[in-house]
Amino acid sequence: MLPIVKGLIEGDRRSLARAISIVDNQEPESRQIIREIFGRTGKARTVGFTGPGGAGKSSLVGRLIPECQALGHRVAVLAVDPTSPITGGAILGDRVRMLANLEDERVFMRSMASRGAVGGVSKSLRNAIRVLDAAGYDLILVESVGAGQLEIEITKVVDLTVVLFTPNTGDNVQAVKAGLTEVGDVYVVNKADIDGAGPLYNIIKEMIGETERKPAVLKVSAKTGRGVRELAHSIEKLLKERSINYKEREKRMLEDELKDMVTDIVEQKVASMLATDKRYAAIIEKLARKETDPYVAAEEVAAGLFR
Ligand SMILES: Nc1nc2c(ncn2[C@@H]2O[C@H](COP(=O)(O)OP(=O)(O)OP(=O)(O)O)[C@@H](O)[C@H]2O)c(=O)[nH]1
Ligand SMILES: [Mg+2]
Numbered sequence: 001m002l003p004i005v006k007g008l009i010e011g012d013r014r015s016l017a018r019a020i021s022i023v024d025n026q027e028p029e030s031r032q033i034i035r036e037i038f039g040r041t042g043k044a045r046t047v048g049f050t051g052p053g054g055a056g057k058s059s060l061v062g063r064l065i066p067e068c069q070a071l072g073h074r075v076a077v078l079a080v081d082p083t084s085p086i087t088g089g090a091i092l093g094d095r096v097r098m099l100a101n102l103e104d105e106r107v108f109m110r111s112m113a114s115r116g117a118v119g120g121v122s123k124s125l126r127n128a129i130r131v132l133d134a135a136g137y138d139l140i141l142v143e144s145v146g147a148g149q150l151e152i153e154i155t156k157v158v159d160l161t162v163v164l165f166t167p168n169t170g171d172n173v174q175a176v177k178a179g180l181t182e183v184g185d186v187y188v189v190n191k192a193d194i195d196g197a198g199p200l201y202n203i204i205k206e207m208i209g210e211t212e213r214k215p216a217v218l219k220v221s222a223k224t225g226r227g228v229r230e231l232a233h234s235i236e237k238l239l240k241e242r243s244i245n246y247k248e249r250e251k252r253m254l255e256d257e258l259k260d261m262v263t264d265i266v267e268q269k270v271a272s273m274l275a276t277d278k279r280y281a282a283i284i285e286k287l288a289r290k291e292t293d294p295y296v297a298a299e300e301v302a303a304g305l306f307r
Pocket of ligand 2: 057058059143145
């Protein structure tokens with residue numbers, strides 16, 4: 001067993017932090033770490049927090065930590081910021097905001113830099129979750145920073161998604177457009193302490209809460225703490241309900257992952273084959289001279305590759 005794996009299993013926080021960096025950066029050692037811990041994973045449950053910038057995701061996660069600990073969980077937090085090169089300012093800000101919790105030995109926090117394509121982020125995240133799972137953290141809260149396609153991607157990797165809205169940003173419409181109204185298991189109107197939270201809550205309740213999925217819609221204030229305990233209990237309840245079919249869902253998630261990974265491998269193979277294929281170069285020339293068309297050319301190249 002790798003010393004780092006032994007360390008993280010035995011509760012050494014430095015080994016844990018190092019292992020997460022390795023899988024996040026997809027360093028070569030990452031393969032062996034995952035191979036060694038894979039059999040120990042499957043116990044942790046994961047909750048994603050998504051929503052427009054400044055909605056209060058970090059603040060709310062900070063508030064939820066003690067509530068979830070009170071329910072008996074060993075909590076870890078991952079903040080995913082794909083836009084940030086290694087340690088961006090946004091994450092640092094979050095770190096400061098969560099400083100109170102950082103001093104608490106029972107919680108483990110980490111921001112992930114996962115650069116690169118959408119697939120890279122989910123791969124890093126899946127593996128970071130595995131590392132935390134093997135280290136004995138049974139509840140992992142994942143904050144995703146930034147909006148759009150990536151956030152939707154992240155929701156596929158977690159067991160449960162909490163979508164935050166807040167009255168004082170113009171980003172709500174953006175969030176609706178980005179498809180966040182379809183991915184939530186729980187919808188939260190944060191900043192209940194300020195004007196506009198009530199009307200926004202009513203709108204969301206009507207727009208999303210009444211759909212067939214009937215997701216929970218809650219009003220909270222991460223500032224005053226109002227509603228946070230209720231949210232922790234809702235999350236707990238939903239996770240319990242889902243645990244009944246957990247094996248089945250895990251299998252589906254693994255299938256998604258495998259498909260991503262096979263696609264990656266094939267893509268790389270194809271790229272390297274094309275780079276050295278003389279016929280490919282010739283077909284490009286033919287295309288440029290308009291002696292063939294893109295459909296025929298593509299079929300011809302693909303047929304050559306898979307022969
Ligand atoms: N009034 C009020 N302010 C809040 C509440 N929750 C968070 N805030 C404030 O809103 C701002 C953004 O909070 P964050 O927790 O950093 O929000 P975030 O969603 O993590 O932001 P990003 O990570 O940058 O997307 C901060 O100034 C918070 O103090 C709340 O319930 N009420
Ligand atoms: Mg944040």
